[in-house]
Amino acid sequence: MRTTINGRALSVGVTDGRKALVAYYNTERASWRRCCEHDGIDPQRAFVVFSDDNPFRVFHDRAAMMLQEAIAAYQAGGYLPLPTKA
Numbered sequence: 001m002r003t004t005i006n007g008r009a010l011s012v013g014v015t016d017g018r019k020a021l022v023a024y025y026n027t028e029r030a031s032w033r034r035c036c037e038h039d040g041i042d043p044q045r046a047f048v049v050f051s052d053d054n055p056f057r058v059f060h061d062r063a064a065m066m067l068q069e070a071i072a073a074y075q076a077g078g079y080l081p082l083p084t085k086a
Helices: 017-039 055-076
Strands: 002-005 008-016 077-084
Touching: 017 055
Parallel strands: none
Antiparallel strands: 002 008, 008 077
8 A cells, every 4th residue: 555644655555453552562662671771760650750861762752653653543543554765
């Protein structure tokens, strides 16, 4: 299937949402651990504030956003569209 997002043609593959959610979750958790390690914080804590100079914070923010979007898409229908460059 082909679609256009912001004027760019993308090839979209549909995959079982559970597999994609696991991948997004693992990425988010890995970036969380790296952020915590950088700032010397126990990764088991539920609420933290990362330092401004934490280079992993940007990656974690993106990973967390992608995970939340994937969860919303999965709850809506069970399958996630995974855009790839055409």
